[in-house]
Amino acid sequence: VIEPAGDLLRERSLRRTRRRLRMIEVLRAARRPLTARELREQLGERNVDLATVYRTLERFVAASLASRVQLGDGTARYEMAGRSHHHHLVCTKCGAVESLATCQVGPLEDLALREHGFRVARHSLEFFGTCQGCNPKRP
Amino acid sequence: VIEPAGDLLRERSLRRTRRRLRMIEVLRAARRPLTARELREQLGERNVDLATVYRTLERFVAASLASRVQLGDGTARYEMAGRSHHHHLVCTKCGAVESLATCQVGPLEDLALREHGFRVARHSLEFFGTCQGCNPKRP
């Protein structure tokens, strides 16, 4: 049961515009985090200003509707939040991005607190390498 | 016993210029990864062009002399390579960056291979939160 995009917006007191509903649609359909530019292209509307896309995405992030992720190149990418915590497998050959559901960094966060007095709020873990399709086959 | 900066360069067939020796000095002295701009400031020389700094840093990275790290904001930072593998604790209040020596993501890389056929070459893990100094004291 997926919550209607309109409800997501209303719950957060964000205005429900066609543009925003469509942005949520696109983000949901994406099987990998999108840059602002990619998102705009997939909107399939004309005259969409990147400034608006950025502003809206930041709105979404602030409302915990989306989250911003960094995948190694300096470019910001966005994906719907709410999915369970996961990490990214970034293929350095073809650029594909997959998700890794498992996360075992809890113990490291404890360690950060014990050894450095550092209180971890959030972490990000990305893997770089080659995906199945790009790996050399062994006959 | 730290290897003289000049040797580091010679071993990699990189030309030994005063500028580069100084860059290595600064990177070594830094207790956290530096942006190109920060590095330039700490050089203490005049007329140093950022383009040169960027080019040189990329040279260093290609020669495995330095490594580029991303700390959440889109800005590239550089630190000397060769230090043992570690991760970063980034304080979101004061901006301090500490290093966490322990790394336990090996099992996750195995998982990536088993479940996704993804061959991990490299990973990056950063923690965001508050450092000891910024944490609320408990009296």
Next chain:
DNA sequence: CTAAATGCAAACATTTTGCACGTCG
């Protein structure tokens, strides 16, 4: 002497900001 390193200027890409107008609630 020759290839590499550097400064300078300019190009690029991404992201942010100011302002006027349009639209949701």
Next chain:
DNA sequence: CGACGTGCAAAATGTTTGCATTTAG
């Protein structure tokens, strides 16, 4: 109606590139 959303233009950043000059090996 009033606050918020959007387009447009422009600016701010970070990073890269072309070219002429200098310098290390």
